[in-house]
Amino acid sequence: DVKVTQSSRYLVKRTGEKVFLECVQDMDHENMFWYRQDPGLGLRLIYFSYDVKMKEKGDIPEGYSVSREKKERFSLILESASTNQTSMYLCASSLDREWWVGYTFGSGTRLTVV
Amino acid sequence: AQSVTQLDSQVPVFEEAPVELRCNYSSSVSVYLFWYVQYPNQGLQLLLKYLSGSTLVKGINGFEAEFNKSQTSFHLRKPSVHISDTAEYFCAVAGNAGNMLTFGGGTRLMVKP
Numbered sequence: 001d002v003k004v005t006q007s008s009r010y011l012v013k014r015t016g017e018k019v020f021l022e023c024v025q026d027m028d029h030e031n032m033f034w035y036r037q038d039p040g041l042g043l044r045l046i047y048f049s050y051d052v053k054m055k056e057k058g059d060i061p062e063g064y065s066v067s068r069e070k071k072e073r074f075s076l077i078l079e080s081a082s083t084n085q086t087s088m089y090l091c092a093s094s095l096d097r098e099w100w101v102g103y104t105f106g107s108g109t110r111l112t113v114v
Numbered sequence: 115a116q117s118v119t120q121l122d123s124q125v126p127v128f129e130e131a132p133v134e135l136r137c138n139y140s141s142s143v144s145v146y147l148f149w150y151v152q153y154p155n156q157g158l159q160l161l162l163k164y165l166s167g168s169t170l171v172k173g174i175n176g177f178e179a180e181f182n183k184s185q186t187s188f189h190l191r192k193p194s195v196h197i198s199d200t201a202e203y204f205c206a207v208a209g210n211a212g213n214m215l216t217f218g219g220g221t222r223l224m225v226k227p
Contacts, residue, residue, distance in 0.1 A: 004157070035217075040123060042204065042219035043158075090157060099208070100165050102148055103215060105157035 003027075006091050006106035013113050019078040021109050023091030030096040032074035033103065034058075034066065037088040049074055050096065081113045116141035116207050118218035126224045129197055135190040135221045137205035146208040147188040148215065149179055153201045161203070164188060175199070200225045 007022040025032065031050055035043040035058075045058030047066040055066050063085060067075045074093075078085055088110050092103040121136040139145060146165050150158040162173025169181040179190045188205060202222050206215040 009155075040219060042120075043217040048214075092158075100146065100163070102150075102160045102163060103158075105150075105159070107155075107157045 004091055004093050004104050004106040006089075006109050008109050009107065011109060011111045013078075013081050013111065015082060015113055017078075017081050017113075019081050019111065019113075021076040021078075021089055021091075021111070023074045023076070023093075023106055024072050025074075025093040025104070026072065027093075027095070027104075028071065029093035029104075030071070031094045031099075032068065033092040033094075034064075034074065034076045035090045035092065036060070037090055037108070043090065046076065081111075083113050085111065086113045087111060116143075116145065116209050116216050118205050118207050118216055120203075120205055120218035120221045122221050123219065124222045124224065126226060127195055128226050130194050132193050133191065133195050133199075133223065135203050135205075135223065137188045137190065137218060139186050139188065139205070139207045141186075141207060141209060143209050147179075147181060148206040148208070149173065149177070149188070149190050150204045150206060150217075151175075151201050152204065152220075158204060161190070195223070195225050197225050197227060199223060 004025045033048045034046040049055045049068045065077045090108050091106040094103045119138045127133045148163045149161040152158045162171050164171045164181045172178045202220045205218040
């Protein structure tokens with residue numbers, strides 16, 4: 001089974017800190033995605049990547065950046081954390097040539113910014 | 115562009131009762147439809163999907179969904195729910211390119227004893 005691993009389940013950070021959320025997948029998937037999940041708003045796409053060193057903005061990229069230096073790792077960066085970035089963050093990956101399989105999700109990182 | 119609307123944010127139901135979670139989509143191209151489930155404190159798991167062919171799709175854990183093109187709907191059903199089905203359910207749509215999913219707002223299914 002494909003595994004998508006998010007390095008932290010829970011994080012508490014202070015306003016203004018630079019925050020890194022890490023995501024690693026072990027099945028050579030080309031596509032990787034970062035979503036945030038908030039009650040009543042479902043999943044909103046922050047950034048995605050189709051290949052190494054490649055990134056595309058999603059629906060809500062403001063206040064975030066990403067890095068994909070290796071195929072298996074996709075990092076989400078909060079340059080200066082703010083309280084409105086308190087949320088659940090979900091990473092997902094998919095195989096481009098077998099997109100119909102759907103996405104594989106990590107377990108999520110619940111970030112609290114105080 | 116495509117969008118997904120899940121009409122109910124919460125659905126309470128008693129154990130062993132039937133349930134239907136509603137999903138409507140809009141898209142100007144052929145669509146591919148998915149249902150995911152999220153158990154408490156976990157990521158999302160694929161329940162079932164419609165790509166083509168039979169409009170009635172069966173998934174894991176006794177769930178099924180019916181694709182209705184004329185009503186642009188993909189409602190999820192289970193004839194008899196269990197306490198363990200308590201979770202949040204997300205409907206998603208992919209367009210022609212297939213590799214991008216758009217998710218609905220989610221429906222929280224609460225099964226009561």
